[in-house]
Amino acid sequence: MITFINPSTEKPYIRFQSLYQDALANDQRGIEAISVSSYDLKTNEVEARYVNLKYITDNEWIFFSNYNSPKAQQFSAHKQVSALIFWPSINTQIRIKALISKTSIEFSDMHFKSRSKEKNALAISSNQSQNIDSFDEVEMNFHQTLKSMTTDTVRPDFWGGFSLIPYYFEFWQGHKNRLNKRHTFEQKGGEWEERFLQP
C-alpha cells in the first residue's frame, strides 16, 4: 500500500491516484512495487530493481534504502532515473521519468520510527548488496542486531528515504488487438504538456 499525504492535485497525479484505486479494488498484488532504473556512470550500465513506494506527498514519490548501496551511488552520480509500474489487474502500465534526491532527515526519522523492530534490525544489520558467504550469515547478523536493539535505537545515518520528482508520465492502457492507449504528460515551463502516442 502507498500512503498519500496531501498529494499534488495536478492532472497526472490525479490520474495516478484514480488508477491506483482501480487496481486496489481489483486486488492487485504487490501494488506498491515499482521498478526504478538508474545509470551507472562508472560502468556505463543501466540497472533496474524493484522498490516499495511508501509515500506520495505533494509531488514527491518516496521509498527507503541503504545510502551506501550500489543504487544510492548511482543516484548520486546521475540523478535522472526512470520508474515503471505495471498492474496486470487493470492492464495498465505507468512510465515515469524523474529526478532523484535524498529526503529530509526528519522524514527518514519519522518513517524509521513507524517501522517494526524486525525491519529496522535488518536495515541496521545488512551491508546491502555486499557479498556474503551464506544466507546463514545474514540470519546470524540479523538476530544479533535484533537482540541488541533497545527502545532508544535510532535510525543509522546510512539508511533513509529517496524522493523521486517526476517530470514525465506515460499512462498506457492495454486494449484489444494491441490498439493500446498511450497518454503522456511532460513538464514544460511549469505546465504539463499532454499528448497521445501511437501504440
Add this chain to the structure above:
Amino acid sequence: MITFINPSTEKPYIRFQSLYQDALANDQRGIEAISVSSYDLKTNEVEARYVNLKYITDNEWIFFSNYNSPKAQQFSAHKQVSALIFWPSINTQIRIKALISKTSIEFSDMHFKSRSKEKNALAISSNQSQNIDSFDEVEMNFHQTLKSMTTDTVRPDFWGGFSLIPYYFEFWQGHKNRLNKRHTFEQKGGEWEERFLQP
C-alpha cells in the same frame, strides 16, 4: 506465455525455467511481461517499458517491436540494457543485465507469420510512439490497414525481433522481515561466477 526452444542448460537458465514453472503453477498474471531499461545517449536519460518476452532460445531472450521506435534507437546507440521481472505470486524478482541486438530476418519472418492478422495490421499501421491527435485516428489507421491485408502481406522491414543475451542474473526471493535471499550469476571468461548478496 514464453515459448522455450532448446534453451541453454547453463545454471542460471535452468534456475529461471524452474521459477517460471512455479509462477505458472501459481497463476501468475502477465507472466511474459518483462521491463527493459535502456539508456538514451542523446538525452542522457534512462527509460524503461514493459515488453512481452515471446521466446527463449539457447541463450537469447526474444521480443518484438517497431525498429524505428525510440527504444530501438536507444538500443542501437547503447547496446547494454537491463531486464527485470517480478512475479508476486511467488514473491520473486529476477534482475538481468544483457547486450541487445536484432534477431535474424528469418526469425522475425517466422514469428510474424505465426501472429493473428489483427496483431500484424497493428504492427504495420502504427508509427510507434509518434504523436497522434486522437485514439480515433489510431483505430481508423488500423481498420484501413486490416482491410487492405491479403494472405500475401509480408512483414514490413521496420518491425522485427530483438534478442537479449544476458551476462548477469540476480535471483531475489522475498523472505520474512526483509531477510531476502539474493543469488547472483555473472559471466566471467565463459563461466558463471556465483555469489550471495546481503539483503
